[in-house]
Amino acid sequence: MFGEVAATYDRVRPGYPDELFERIFSYAGLAPGGGARLVECGAGTGKATMGYARRAAEAGWSLTCVEPDEEMAAVLSGHLSGVPGLSSSVVVGGFEDFAAGEFGEGFSLLLAAQCWHWLSPEHRAGAAAAVLRPGGTLALVWNVARAHDEPLRSELGAAYRSILPEWGGGAPASPTSPQPYAAGLTEEARRRYVVELEATGLFTRPRSESVTWTSRHGTEEWLAVLETHSDHRMLEPETRRRLLQAVRDVVTANGDRVDVVYDTVAVLARRA
Numbered sequence: 001m002f003g004e005v006a007a008t009y010d011r012v013r014p015g016y017p018d019e020l021f022e023r024i025f026s027y028a029g030l031a032p033g034g035g036a037r038l039v040e041c042g043a044g045t046g047k048a049t050m051g052y053a054r055r056a057a058e059a060g061w062s063l064t065c066v067e068p069d070e071e072m073a074a075v076l077s078g079h080l081s082g083v084p085g086l087s088s089s090v091v092v093g094g095f096e097d098f099a100a101g102e103f104g105e106g107f108s109l110l111l112a113a114q115c116w117h118w119l120s121p122e123h124r125a126g127a128a129a130a131v132l133r134p135g136g137t138l139a140l141v142w143n144v145a146r147a148h149d150e151p152l153r154s155e156l157g158a159a160y161r162s163i164l165p166e167w168g169g170g171a172p173a174s175p176t177s178p179q180p181y182a183a184g185l186t187e188e189a190r191r192r193y194v195v196e197l198e199a200t201g202l203f204t205r206p207r208s209e210s211v212t213w214t215s216r217h218g219t220e221e222w223l224a225v226l227e228t229h230s231d232h233r234m235l236e237p238e239t240r241r242r243l244l245q246a247v248r249d250v251v252t253a254n255g256d257r258v259d260v261v262y263d264t265v266a267v268l269a270r271r272a
Helices: 003-012 018-028 049-059 070-081 095-099 124-131 152-163 187-200 219-226 237-253
Strands: 037-041 062-067 087-092 107-113 132-145 207-218 257-270
Touching (some): 003 070, 018 107, 018 257, 049 070, 062 070, 095 124, 124 132, 124 187, 132 187, 152 237, 187 257, 207 219, 219 237, 219 257
Parallel strands (some): 037 107, 062 087, 107 132
Antiparallel strands (some): 132 257, 207 257
């Protein structure tokens, strides 16, 4: 889905805070020299991966990344090749197909950043359990953006309504769209994922961790961020051009900068 904008996605999409990875590794009980095996589902271009790849290399952990899009996987492979001492591989394909393979005793940690909601609700928990060793950790991670501060929020809302009245509503609930959050990002959805994991009996009772941080973008970079989101990319080209110009005018008039506050949330559980 994102392969056609893989390079832009890699350049402008937000990463993840180091503190959250430290909490995940602590929960998983990963220690240097322990020979831990890590696997990442839907790794994309490595927005999460590169946040911990050097740590994995220094600790002697191996890393397997699964990514269905060839263009995204190619960017990721290039990044990983530049990490000295890292034992890594990139598997191009769907995670559920990957989970049907053989893994020996299984992986120590499965990380799924911003992708769990793309997997089949009927099969994703079972696939996760299949790749993990007993006691191995499942870490589901999302960047959840808070709404813009005023007056930027209201002015952007007006700009969107002027071009796309069918998107409706008032000021944007999400910085990247006046439409509701995608299913994978709402608090209700995260609670549903917790209930889903508990109901399988395959995992221990999940717990949550959260880190709040700010990502800063200039006007043109912010427009590039918007063009990596599917609802903007699917617009008719002339409509998209008009929308981005309206957004450019608003952001330029508000200091030529967009600050986005993210709550990066992880749902953590161990394979029973």
